[in-house]
Amino acid sequence: MSAWLRRLVATGHQRSEEDYELLPSNSAGSPASAFNKNRRRSARSLLYACLHLFTVRRIAVALVSIPLLMVVGVLWSGVPPSYEDIRLFERNLPQHNVSAAVVNARTGNEPKYLRFPGHLWGHGLNNILQEILLMSQLAYLSNRSYVFEDYVWSKLPFPYTIYDFALRPTRMPINAFISGPSAGGPMSGPQAVSSEFWDSVCPKEKRRIITTEGAPPSKGTDGSVLMDWWVQRLAKVEDSCVEIEQDSLTDPIFDKYLFGGKEILSLWPGLSASPILTDFMWSPLVHSAIFRNFPILQPYSAKVLYDSSTSGVLPGLVAVHLRRGDFKRHCARLAGWNSEYMGLNQFPSLPDKFDPTPYINTTREDEKTEYYFEHCLPTTEQIVERLRKVREDHPSLSRVYLLTNGWGWWLNGLKDALREDGWADATSSLDIQLDAAQSYVGMAVDMAIAEKAEVFVGNGFSSLSSNVVMLRMAKGLEPASNRFL
Template sequence: MYLPSRWRLLRPLLALVIIFSFFISYIFLKSRPSYALYNTLADDEIEASRKLIRNTRNSRYVLFRQLQGAGFNNQAQEILLFHHLALLTSRVYVYQPIVWRPRGPNALVPLSAFMQGVTKNSVSVAVFNEACSPEDTKHVKIRVNNKVLWEYTKEVLNGHEKCIVVDDWILNWNFLASSALHDIWHTFQNYLAKHFQWSKEIRSIASRAHSVLELRSNSTNTDGEPYVALHLRRGDFEGHCHSLAEGHAGFTTWATLPALQPSVFPPALDPRNGTSIFEHCYPTLDRILAAIDSQVRSKPHLRTIHVLHDGAWDHPLVYAQHYKLEAALANAARAKRAGWEGGPMRRVTHSGKVPLQWGEADWAVTVDVELARRAEVFVGNGFSSLSTQVVALRLGADGGRPEEITLL
């Protein structure tokens, strides 16, 4: 059959596009845990929940309206606070799946795939109706100001009702950025120390990463090199920072703790000044280097840095910024000018070097959080939920010191 010359020219190009599309789809699907694994975890959650319900007939339960579809650390910080609130009021926490956007806008992943500690002695929402009949369930809405919200919610949950469903979203952005969060910190850091635990998959990958990248996992371990962790938040963050500057937003969640204000790299954040907000939210390379300088001058033995970044196929410029930063960190002349007694950085590792195996991509962001948590020094972004999650784990779960944290 005769084909027009234009079609004969386009056919090889079309074939290449199809082959490339199949290749990208194959890489995407193979890089993530199988749905079979997640189905197994969901079934295990249901089985453990039913066992708990059978063995604790007199338990009281609470189900919260949960944030849906935000980034992992936004969801995680809320889940941890909900779990903490349930424990404070002697209620069984009814947990829900994580909405995992990398798989799709409405993709659900079992919570135990990420945070095993929250699911212990808790109940999956999938069997909530087996524990709580409509007659046993009270629906409440909590409409109070941020200052009294936490204590008022505790009063409501301390009621005698067997099951309570909180229908409104109580831990909204305004509350999480307010000083009301400071009153929670004392009990929350104890909660983290006692109850926080990653899933076994995350713990395994993090241990492998420390070994392969030769990073010392904590101050008492002699294996690997002590290191600085830097959160280089770029990607789509520039537009977000412009919005925050226009709205005169301050730092979020645990970055607002009074104990951390000396950790803010000068000049201090001025929420009334949009330029100040953008400077802290989307810091220049020079500002990032200056913040690293201030930590390394006081700890001249630190000559390894791990950079947490969000470089991806749809954010390729992040890699360019990272390698520009890496070149500056390894520059001997610059290190001398900056007063680094031990010379420049000898090794720079980053998110792209974390030794993920097939089927482990869903856990990449949590492994980076754990690597930053275990670093000797952390340089993070006070507007980022990932950085503030690291801050909470370092200060709360691990009893770390504010002096070992710098907020850009």
């Protein structure tokens, strides 16, 4: 056995200077002393090299260059459009006639307005859209003009902010996303007006502010009871310019508990018959993206893309909403909260139910988490299996469109798996071609496609899926055409 091997296997052996006897020595001293001198010399050499490399000048250049490179990186994604053409469209709506409003006020025919200055902002489109629809419904039932606002992502005093290392508009006109009564479109009742017009006809001294004092709490209150209370409250007010003082971020009159629970279902009979939903439309900008991507959607006739009736569906297409990203964390929270599907995803007529009851108040935490993730953040294999079952129930389906914020590499693997499972084609949000203006309304484009699909498979915990189901139900599509993961 060699000396090296004996040293490695010897019991209780402690290192000594002899352990380094094979190291080369450049001095007459001991090997350990030579080693230490070499190590100190190497450290000094490294220090001198660093001082030579990181001179004051080079450090200064780096400090200036890094921010410049970051700015270039942000600008590389492009400067967002201003949407001034859409703002001009809003200003020119026929009801935005200040002179006529002044004349009406003098003759005692002054219109009545309802504004919610504390509206939701800084959230995704679908949380804000939910609120817009109920607020405009309240204005409609109160025989008042709803005052619509910009979609506000940030309240910075600049036109753009930075999000995901790219510029993003701080605010956008709501008509970039939607049309119809909630955005100033024609309706059988007082037409909605913009906040800009409101400021012209309702100076501060004319505004009547109503607080939420005495209002029933949104949590646990039946939706119809809550809506009726506010209608009766507003019926007692004769003032033309009325604001409801509420903060949608901290104390909203329509909160997440209403949208997330069955209490909202009692509003459906009135809401589904209201022009707020029956005349709802996506914006011309959104429709332009749909028309641009007709080769991907493969309609049997271009007329289908223009048709908003029940016959205007894309036959053979199943649209699937796959929320990824932050949902990995969110789905775990949903399991911890014992959450159910969003309120409008709990229509009794919908075929797919979610029941976490067997896993509540038990020690089966792993099984509960697995159950939630299967429906909230399913794996590729689970998605393929789920769509296979949906196809068995709807044999006419042959193509898949994936509404998703998932990564491209993951989507490619999923699309390959779907094709291997017999689907003729699989496309996704990443395949849609959008110009600069359309790209910031891409989520609405996805939703418009899902609304037109023959079958929609949603994520029951998502407000996007909830809104798509609502629009499909209002359109008169069969409840059985709305499925969940």
